[in-house]
Amino acid sequence: MKTDPLGVLTGEHYLDGDYACGEGAMAAGCRFVAGYPITPSTEVVERISQRFPMIGGTFIQMEDELASMAAIVGASWTGVKSMTVTSGPGFSLMMENIGLAAMMETPCVVVNVQRGGPSTGLPTMVGQADMMQARWGSHGDYEIIALCPESPQEAFDLMTDAFNLAEEYRTPVLFMMDECVGHMTEKVVIPDPDKIDIVPRKLTRAKPEEYKPYLVNGNMIPEFARAGDGYKFHTTGLTHDEKGYPVMSEECQAVLVKRLVDKIRLNADEIAKYKEDGVDGADVVLVTYGITARVARMGIDLARKKGVKVGVIRLQIVWPFPEKRIRELAGKIKAFVVPEINYGQIVLEVERCAAGKVPAILVSHMGGGVHNPEDIRDAILEAAK
Template identity: 55%
Template sequence: MSDNKENTPMVNTGEYFTSGNLAVAEGSLAAGCKFFGGYPITPSSEVAEHMSIKLPQTKGHFVQFEDEIASIASILGASWGGWKSMTATSGPGYSLMLENIGLGIMTETPCVIVNVQRGGPSTGLPTLVGQQDIQQARWGSHGDYEIIALSPNSVQECFDLAITAFNLAEEYRVPVTILMDETIGHMSEKLIIPEKEKIKIVNRKKPTNEADGHLPYKADEDLIPPMAVAGEGYNVITTGLTHDERGYPALDADAQKILLTRLLDKIRKNKDKIIKLEEYMLDDSEFVIVSFGISSRAAKGAVNLARKKGLKVGYLRLITVWPFPDEQINQIAEKVKAIFITEINSGQVTREVKRAVEGKTEVHGLLKLGGAIHTPAEIVEEIERRTK
């Protein structure tokens, strides 16, 4: 299964006019994804459709499962078989996947989950935009953990962040979620796919020691254990139970502390390397809009509109939503009169910003509840109203 010849990524170098859903699929192929296990759901279905066409052309494998529970289980298994693996879903499917995302965290399984968000809760607004799964991506599975979630705001970034997501999953041995939304998924823009040689690919660390006596969960100094997969001669063992370096269940407080501290720290101590932000007009700004995903396109439009009116508004975009950029937002809070958050939910990132600023400045959520995106004009109106 882990034959290297089969691990060649598929790269369709060139310029395209295409949608976010197709771009995230192409980015995944360019990252070397060889397995897609999924259950199509609006508004993410085009990702599955595209992978079902493309994977068989690259000796990859596409399986449509009976539901999302089986889908997420399959990508964990595929990853342990040596394939880079992914699934794509939307809110209702993501809810079903959460238990096994926890298994992926505990077993340190690299994989990528695309969530093209629609309005919820429950079946909600199947065909319309939402950004309501932000906290779910952070806390949805039970137990304590750290997670990585990325949020693209353009078709090009759907491609680029798919590669980043696979690279982070492989580097940190953790499931990575790409939080898209219906508008980004279905909107079309120019996509430039670079030459294969120009795409940076990260592959999981492999053990180099003797197979005899190999400890599959003994981490290196970077807190990440090398990962052998089935068929390479090493003992491969996975369990959702708290385990020791051998991978054997160790059901006591000491083992729990050792394992969980490492699982938390391997992300926390690398926050600076993981977190990516986009800043715009921040230097002299009196007000800052914090945003992400499709809402950030309206936010940037609002900054341009506000500047024309003489309002000193800047912008910070969360390319990485989790881990959250507490320090960066806290520093901005020291310099500005207020921070506004544009998001399509009832205040999920607003809550994080309020926590991060520690009362140093005013924080206002400019919120929509799903089904439509903000317009730049209404954001500026709201800023003007609240700052008079």
């Protein structure tokens, strides 16, 4: 269905990535945001708190990040599209309730504008070191969906994907921006509302007395009943059966947790979103995401001028990882090169998928700035030898 025009500020704007992210959320139908503002993500909620009163949204400044995450889970159960916004330190505090959202199968979006870490790290400066935390941060087995925009325009565009995937798979979706994209101002084109397709909440048609909140019919995604619509049911973070009640057994754990993982893992190809350039016939392939993807294009251009055949896969969705594509390429190229603003995270995933066939070479920047394009060029030249 098409989105509600009320939230769409159609036109050409000059916006930073944080504002664009906020506009993207509103255009995608988000109408509830709870947060505990933190640098460098503050402008996302600044924008939303200014615009929400005009479009019928609710913004609550919570007492902390634990409560923020809990509030968006609760709000989502009323059927509203909900989101919270944070950076590294707050992301850590949200992990417990991100797990709860995954276990209760609650659609919601968590924005993390990444800064340098660990701990309070570099509040006003860029990092990409929360990528593995996004994948594994909460305890127990679950799979997650995480997106990475490379520009303010993409911070707007990918927000629609984030909210749609949250609804489609009934899962928390992580929006992994970085400080550089968040604080960079560029042209952002916001389309007409009739160009924005959104996935509505998939509400059950079962009679209230027959409804089972975690009953699935083939597609692994249970139907949703909103709080307040007359359905009386139970939901919990404990291992539960299709009625939603706790069942402490090996069998129930196996059925539930396998499904939670498989609904994303087995649909990884369907969910995957990446852009390729020059990959066919390449000797070296870069795997990039976020701001690093842009800087890497300069390194690629420099390497191509030296005659190296180099291609790139830019990940717009990092989790689930496009494992199949990386495995295919591993048999055809000399090496992968992975530039990232951390000390080696996504490179580990590339290395896993390359399965020893070819090396995965990290080009690390420790944070607080972006790569020098010449460093990326040099790594490509070395890898092509």
